[in-house]
Amino acid sequence: MAHTGWVLTSEWTKIRSVRSTLWTLAAALVVTVALGMLISFLVRQSYDDLSREERLTFDPTFISFAGTSLGQLAMIAFGILVVSNEYSTGMIRASLTAVPQRGVLMGAKLVIATALALLVGMLTSFLTFFLGQAMLGDHRTDLGEPGVLRAVFGGGLYMGLIALFAMGVTWMLRSPMLSFGVLIPFFFMISSILANVEATEKIGDYLPDQAGSRIMAVIDDGERPYGPWTGLLIMLAWVAASLLAGYVVLKRRDA
Amino acid sequence: MIELSELTKRYGGKTAVEGLTFAVRPGVVTGFLGPNGAGKSTTMRMILGLDRPTSGDVRIDGKRYDQLPEPLTYIGALLEARSVHPGRTAYHHLLCLAQSNGVPERRIGEVLDLVGLSGVARKRPKGFSLGMGQRLGIASALLGDPRILMFDEPVNGLDPEGIHWIRNLMKQLASDGRTVFVSSHLMSEMALTADHLVVIGQGRLLADTSMARFIEENSRPYVQVRSSDPERLRVSLADAGLRPVPQPDGGFEVEGVPAARVGEIAAANGLVLHELSRRQASLEEAFMRLTHGSVEYQAREG
Ligand SMILES: Nc1ncnc2c1ncn2[C@@H]1O[C@H](COP(=O)(O)OP(=O)(O)OP(=O)(O)O)[C@@H](O)[C@H]1O
Ligand SMILES: [Mg+2]
Numbered sequence: 001m002a003h004t005g006w007v008l009t010s011e012w013t014k015i016r017s018v019r020s021t022l023w024t025l026a027a028a029l030v031v032t033v034a035l036g037m038l039i040s041f042l043v044r045q046s047y048d049d050l051s052r053e054e055r056l057t058f059d060p061t062f063i064s065f066a067g068t069s070l071g072q073l074a075m076i077a078f079g080i081l082v083v084s085n086e087y088s089t090g091m092i093r094a095s096l097t098a099v100p101q102r103g104v105l106m107g108a109k110l111v112i113a114t115a116l117a118l119l120v121g122m123l124t125s126f127l128t129f130f131l132g133q134a135m136l137g138d139h140r141t142d143l144g145e146p147g148v149l150r151a152v153f154g155g156g157l158y159m160g161l162i163a164l165f166a167m168g169v170t171w172m173l174r175s176p177m178l179s180f181g182v183l184i185p186f187f188f189m190i191s192s193i194l195a196n197v198e199a200t201e202k203i204g205d206y207l208p209d210q211a212g213s214r215i216m217a218v219i220d221d222g223e224r225p226y227g228p229w230t231g232l233l234i235m236l237a238w239v240a241a242s243l244l245a246g247y248v249v250l251k252r253r254d255a
Numbered sequence: 256m257i258e259l260s261e262l263t264k265r266y267g268g269k270t271a272v273e274g275l276t277f278a279v280r281p282g283v284v285t286g287f288l289g290p291n292g293a294g295k296s297t298t299m300r301m302i303l304g305l306d307r308p309t310s311g312d313v314r315i316d317g318k319r320y321d322q323l324p325e326p327l328t329y330i331g332a333l334l335e336a337r338s339v340h341p342g343r344t345a346y347h348h349l350l351c352l353a354q355s356n357g358v359p360e361r362r363i364g365e366v367l368d369l370v371g372l373s374g375v376a377r378k379r380p381k382g383f384s385l386g387m388g389q390r391l392g393i394a395s396a397l398l399g400d401p402r403i404l405m406f407d408e409p410v411n412g413l414d415p416e417g418i419h420w421i422r423n424l425m426k427q428l429a430s431d432g433r434t435v436f437v438s439s440h441l442m443s444e445m446a447l448t449a450d451h452l453v454v455i456g457q458g459r460l461l462a463d464t465s466m467a468r469f470i471e472e473n474s475r476p477y478v479q480v481r482s483s484d485p486e487r488l489r490v491s492l493a494d495a496g497l498r499p500v501p502q503p504d505g506g507f508e509v510e511g512v513p514a515a516r517v518g519e520i521a522a523a524n525g526l527v528l529h530e531l532s533r534r535q536a537s538l539e540e541a542f543m544r545l546t547h548g549s550v551e552y553q554a555r556e557g
Binding site: 003006007009010011013014017018019020085086089090091092093094095096097098099100101254255 | 303306307320323326327337339341343352
């Protein structure tokens with residue numbers, strides 16, 4: 001049997017020695033934080049124009065996370081690249097001859113890549129919160145307020161999970177083109193359209209990103225039929241399903 | 256030792272390998288020969304567990320590939336298709352493979368030296384020439400100092416010096432007592448390196464024999480003879496108990512007889528000869544004759 005510790009070390013070497021993959025993590029951080037700051041700043045400028053109702057449900061934490069919608073695409077790109085790199089370059093053949101237990105190879109890669117995504121996700125989440133609050137000025141909230149720490153910590157989890165979901169899908173699809181073609185449009189537009197159009201809203205609310213992002217909201221706007229942790233659990237179910245599908249394909253198909 | 260038994264692979268309806276049974280033994284270079292599309296690469300991928308056989312079985316020292324404890328220390332392979340990330344330096348490529356099998360890091364320097372890539376260890380293979388890429392693949396194969404080595408068309412992309420180098424490397428690995436299994440579609444190349452020969456065509460085993468025996472059986476000398484009157488020549492030769500084989504140019508090939516005897520028969524029958532020469536079939540011709548019926552991508556003549 002493959003020595004799991006060795007395989008983990010090997011996957012760590014793989015991930016740190018390809019620059020293009022690491023750039024996507026940097027992009028996720030920069031985009032999320034910069035866009036979050038910009039939107040927080042704009043909201044402060046226009047706070048006086050908000051209606052009474054809007055002020056009642058005003059959620060400074062959630063606003064500082066506005067950059068996530070775009071930053072998550074870079075996280076997804078990270079998840080896709082970590083896996084599809086193996087296939088597009090043919091490296092998978094070398095990897096599988098070194099570690100023929102396919103589940104061990106997949107598991108080690110997922111552990112290393114997810115740990116890295118979670119680390120960067122947490123950093124991004126806390127940074128975007130603090131800098132976003134700074135931009136909000138008088139309308140800011142504080143990490144000590146009820147639900148805020150949960151939302152910020154949850155934001156980091158969300159980033160890690162979305163990358164993991166993309167990895168599972170890519171183990172299944174293999175090709176980078178196909179994976180980008182499916183995942184990016186879906187998370188960039190399709191999911192939010194489905195969640196906001198009345199006819200599909202009921203299903204749309206249960207999509208991985210829609211359900212998962214509930215954790216970043218402190219104020220319940222009543223639009224979702226579940227709470228923050230249930231939302232994250234729904235997302236987790238999606239992640240588990242994508243990983244299972246990826247594993248089955250890896251196990252069955254020729255490399 | 257690599258043992259294949261009744262190994263079969265189908266892709267959809269297409270049969271790539273059918274019922275292959277043979278063994279690759281240590282201490283010699285075994286050539287794996289077959290025309291394009293014969294199934295050599297497919298067989299090698301199945302040996303490594305990359306492709307799953309439709310039926311049949313492969314064993315490496317009696318074990319299935321995924322039962323080998325640290326596979327790179329058992330068997331090293333150079334595959335036909337590149338298996339390297341172009342953005343990861345040669346050093347890191349070898350490092351991640353070494354780490355996964357517990358191979359000590361100093362071994363990386365040794366194999367890079369051996370294949371002559373020490374100077375570009377910290378370079379990305381993106382900019383490597385075909386030959387350099389091939390050398391990096393060979394370095395990966397040698398990394399775990401395995402007892403079994405498998406090379407799929409290793410001379411591809413190498414210059415004459417590189418070809419010479421890989422030939423000697425294979426011979427030396429075999430003389431260390433290792434098992435060396437190398438594919439090619441060139442008989443002439445195999446004749447220079449292989450001690451044993453496995454020939455396949457359209458996925459089926461055509462020959463499994465020692466090189467010496469193959470040469471002995473297939474490169475018998477013959478006499479080529481041509482006359483202004485082919486029909487009478489044929490009859491005269493047949494009357495003398497010989498078996499002339501007619502050629503497209505009107506001449507005959509006669510085996511098992513000295514040229515002088517053919518000349519005497521012709522003279523005795525008053526025949527004018529336009530050609531009388533001693534020939535030896537080349538191994539390439541023997542190989543082509545062997546695989547002729549099974550060549551998949553045959554060029555149309557004319
Ligand atoms: N993944 C695949 N899917 C479908 N058909 C395949 C696949 N791999 C190989 N084949 C087919 O199987 C046959 C054997 O191919 P293979 O590459 O093993 O031949 P080869 O002997 O290595 O040829 P060459 O000398 O050209 O390298 C070919 O007809 C090829 O088209
Ligand atoms: Mg081939």
